[in-house]
Amino acid sequence: MSEFHVRAVAEGEQRACLELLEQALHAKPISDEAWAKMARTWPAAGKFAAFDDHGTPVGIASSFGTELTVPGGRKLATAAVDGIAVRADWTRRGILTAMMATQLEDIAARGVPLAALHASEGVIYGRFGYGVATYGKGVLVERPRARLRDGLGRDGVVRFLTPAEAVERVPALYRRFTGERPGFAARPEMWWPGFFERVVTGNDGYRVAVHSGPDGEDGFVVYQTVDMRDRQAPERGALLDIRELHAATPRAWAGLWRFLLSIDLVSAVAGRGRPMDEPIAEMLTDPRAVTTTEVIDDLWLRLVDVLAALQARTYGTAEAVVLEVFDRQLPDNNGRYAVGQDGVDRTTAEADLRLDVDTLASLYLGHGLFSDLVTAGRVEVLNEAAVARADALFHTVRAPWCGTFF
Template sequence: MGYETRVRRVVRVLRPEEWNTWYDVLELAFGGVPESPEERSLYESLTETERSLGVWDGDDCVGAASAFSFRLSVPGGALVPAAGVTMVGVAPTHRRQGVLTSMMRRQLDDIRAGGEPLAVLTASEPAIYGRYGYGVGTWAVALDIDTSRVRLTVPPGTDGVRLRLVDPEEALAACEKVYAELVPRRPGMPARQPGWERLGLLDPEQSREGASPLKCVLAERADGRVAGYARYRVKPDWDVTGSDGVVRVADVDALDPQAYAALWRYLFEIDLTWRVEAGRRPVDDPVLHLVTDVRRAQPRARDQMHVRLVDLPAALEARRYGSPVDVVFEVEDAFCPWNAGRWRLVGDANGASCVRTRDAAGLALSVRELGSAYLGGVALTSLAGAGRVTELRPGALAEASRAFAGDVAPWLPHFF
């Protein structure tokens, strides 16, 4: 049964045969440029129609929203069910008429009913989603490295790593095995469900901007086991001085420092290129410590994954904490009022409990701030400095901030 928004509008679950009409609304909302057949086909195969919503005005689809069924790594290494909110758009004829809010309302109700404690998304416009309780939980760094002036200082043993250029399709299983081993080591990484491995191979010619087809290099240990991989493209260019090519990095993942350094050294030394561009790298990426001149790597940070606690106690109990914590939160959540009120969090590296309480609060904040801090990449002390967290008990802020902090920065390796 749909949620009525106005007299003729209804929000309802998408029928499989409506997918093309529904996806056309998304293309229109994002500028109207048709996606490549390869990209459209991939997202049709990944779409969970039973989790996809359309807003219908009479016979016309005017809004779209969907969610993927993720398992997301959180501090402590657990994989927590999370709704990957995606494919959200409103037809330009129906902006500012409550269409988006109606979809967000229905979607969060459905996520809660399905037992997922978290919802996550990547925002085309970050200003939109704060009012629905999403907070920026992960950041990413883009790099533009002048390899004519920057060198790498690699760890001992790097020269013993064997590199092998392979067909990306043929190497897919080996790359996915490396990725799966890395997931519990870093919060924010989704365990790849069947079909998602194809995202890393998506390579439509219209999106290359003159660069080569996707290439893949494997890093192998002495016994032949794959310890890492890099996917990249080369954009050849020339000027009056000669070659001026660029290496555009898509992925670099490795299980040990030697394999990681060997892959980056390979990317730095590709003939006829003088720059390496890489987007979506972790803010604590080790390559920032391998380069001889980090300034000429031009790191630039931007928001990446936004996090929403849908079931607050379940979410806080699912992760582990870097130091003991016993704090009462006074939580504001106007959009999902079941989260509002006082909650006592008691936790450490071995487990946690979060229950309602009448005890005096130590910290006051909204669910948005808890979402930002949840994966360990945004400090509660930083949010307090912006006036978004209020300390009500002396010492509570430092205690909670230490506990929520992670050993490594959370990171989302790809969009969805």
């Protein structure tokens, strides 16, 4: 049986590694034309691969650098893991475990406190210390039942952008949306070309529209029109499928929704992975025009440096709690942490709560409650009074949301 070894991807090896990833995801082979467009968005930096004894890649673990907003508004350096795959004829040989270990050790050595990914399967990444830190909801808004309340969303103007205008202006506009919502991801320059090639300038019929308010452009939406007509319902209107909707202000958000719900010959507007607390029903005269079609795990988070991550965010009002954290992959994180509204530090005090690093990652951005994960058997309670204090310290008013796929 052939052996494998894991090492950093060298310049010139990226295409073979990307082809391996695309094959694992059951995508079409990469043409020379497609690779010419994608090459600049897939550099060798941040990539590790498993190679067989002939030098052929049989596994890939890729990441790029970004920032996530953490509770309190600070932007924290994050490794965005954008591709993990093992070739189908090399699975069950320890390749995934070896690559994940190498990747995490590299991220830690570079002093990056967080790693994040979107999981293709829900059973893989918990054992590497990742926990579900944000969720998204799918929504379906029926037209013409959906009418906005009087005056809402009428404070600005919405207009379409050409693909060329979108390529030039949307990235700068997005930078206005970093805000204070926990989990929100920055988009480095290398992220945008792939998005524009696949979506905006692609062949799937996406449209881009921007909202302008008193201070200029302050929101945008990217959507696709889906023909819903068939022999049984030839008069049925189209479905508007939202790919992205971001706004710098509540007025811009309402204006974009008003625009979508005013387009003629439309039967419904749908969006997937929207923020859990997005108040769509509340803005309508008939809240039953909105259906939540699904709730899905969105961003999986990994605390690579537990102390640095805990120190970077702010906390609610409560007495401090002592958390004892266990990390199988990165044992430097093992230990006790005193967490309070005035700060965080390591401690030798008796622990109040004991949990694995993946569970702490699930709670870090403010989603969920310690008390719920106590019920689920994922937090061991050593001091009953500490559970309510931990809930008050960690939970955030706004639901965390990433808003970016990678």
